[in-house]
Amino acid sequence: MSLPMQTAALMQAARDTVRALPADAVLLLTETPLDWDEVSEKLLGCRLFLAAENPALLKSLRERDGWTVIDLPPDPLPTQDRLSNALLRAVTEEKLKPGAHVVVLYNGITSLDDAPEPIDTLSVIHLGEHLEKMTSQDLRKLGTGVPQDVLKAVVELATEIGREGREGHPTGAIIVVGDTRKVGAMAKFRNFNPFRGYTKKERDIRQRDVREQIKEIAKLDGAILIDRDGIAEAACVYLDVPTEGVDLPKGFGSRHLSAAAISKKTKGIAFCVSQSSGTVRVFQGGEEKLRIEPLDRPHVWQPLKFENPEGLDG
């Protein structure tokens, strides 16, 4: 079995593109078995990532030395979402740097269900420009009753707190969203409640100016509670929640343990911003579900943009 001529030509082009740009890696997205020896030869010298969902294919890929294999969830998703998933996974698993440049090979033009899927597209993705680790889709996976626009606003807020923390004013934070009644019962005020006396509109975190105010409040000690509609209810609270049974890797302190614990004991989703690294971790049901590294650029909520090198169809 040798590679179809078009696949071989695109692989050659990918290798040339990696050298010319230069790019950090090639990502190959395929569910069709290929002549892997030939793939290896064509992409010699390139860091190679392979993403697939077919278990048998994944198994055979794992047997090859030096290739990074990414499992895709078995969801019938559009190609762009599958690509985003693969790249997000590579970044969150620290296999790719958030600012990496990646040459991607995939089937971008839907083929018939039962036909082998040909590689027909080569794209260049500059991760730092196009995503900050998350897409709306990742948030949807949390499967919570909290509306997407509220979750997005909290992500914006948390990542900005983390990013600005890196610029010389380190601020950590815990932001708990949803189930405010139960979360509130475990919260003790450490100070006066800075949101007291303000209207709902003035506390609606979907508004940019409100988020700016909350960033200031986040510099004060304690957690921030936000209801499922995005209205900030309380800040400067201490979460008095038992942490036994919460299983986090060594090295996490009380902020992360409390964030994980509150998400275990309630239906609230806890966003924890690390003061030291600026990393935002999203806890649900006591477990870390998502992680967002602070990048230099503002958070961008848009699908990945594809850029074809000149002269290549795709």
Ligand SMILES: Nc1ncnc2c1ncn2[C@@H]1O[C@H](COP(=O)(O)OP(=O)(O)OP(=O)(O)O)[C@@H](O)[C@H]1O
């Ligand atoms: N239960 C809690 N409720 C509210 N704030 C808390 C709670 N536990 C810790 N914090 C806040 O987190 C701060 C940092 O604590 P600690 O260093 O133990 O956390 P950490 O998990 O290592 O996080 P970081 O990476 O931000 O240092 C504390 O000074 C306190 O302000």
